[in-house]
Amino acid sequence: QLQLQESGPGLVKPSETLSLTCTVSGGSISSSSYYWGWIRQPPGKGLEWIGSIYYSGSTYYNPSLKSRVTISVDTSKNQFSLKLSSVTAADTAVYYCARLIIEVAFDYWGQGTLVTVSS
């Protein structure tokens, strides 16, 4: 059974960089059938796609976040990571990692991790 697990600090100061890692178990991140994505959800609000990465390193970002987002992949560790720079309180959210079937949808999700931006 595929599992995804987010990890990283739960508290980040304003203007600093948010860093999260998603560890994939029960399957290979190097499969040609999938992208891997980050999605966030501010408390009490809806879902926002942040970006996606292919195992080769090809990335696609939400235009509204593109200037601050970097997603990378480490196939040797079966992990992919998110960096979001210059964070503000508006970036406070539950951050999910998920598997994205190519040209289909997000079919497996991590449990999510709450990141709070506060001094």
Next chain:
Amino acid sequence: EIVLTQSPATLSLSPGERATLSCRASQSVSSYLAWYQQKPGQAPRLLIYDASNRATGIPARFSGSGSGTDFTLTISSLEPEDFAVYYCQQRSNWPRGLTFGPGTKVDIK
């Protein structure tokens, strides 16, 4: 960017009733639309992809229809576990520009 709107924002129904949820796109997304269910404190779960295909393990009471700009998720007879928030998501500009709708909450009347 393609904007998705969902209606109604909240749907109050009783167990056993039929639920009809709507998702409208600002421009055509062909059939490239998915539906997710999210319960409090949980990650979203994929229900429907490509407008009308049920994901693995999804009960037959969930069905999707539509194409172009207008889509519908129907729950034929609500079970207690179906009270949740439902999101639509489009992928017409794959792999760029994935967007979600704002959600419809189905709560118990």
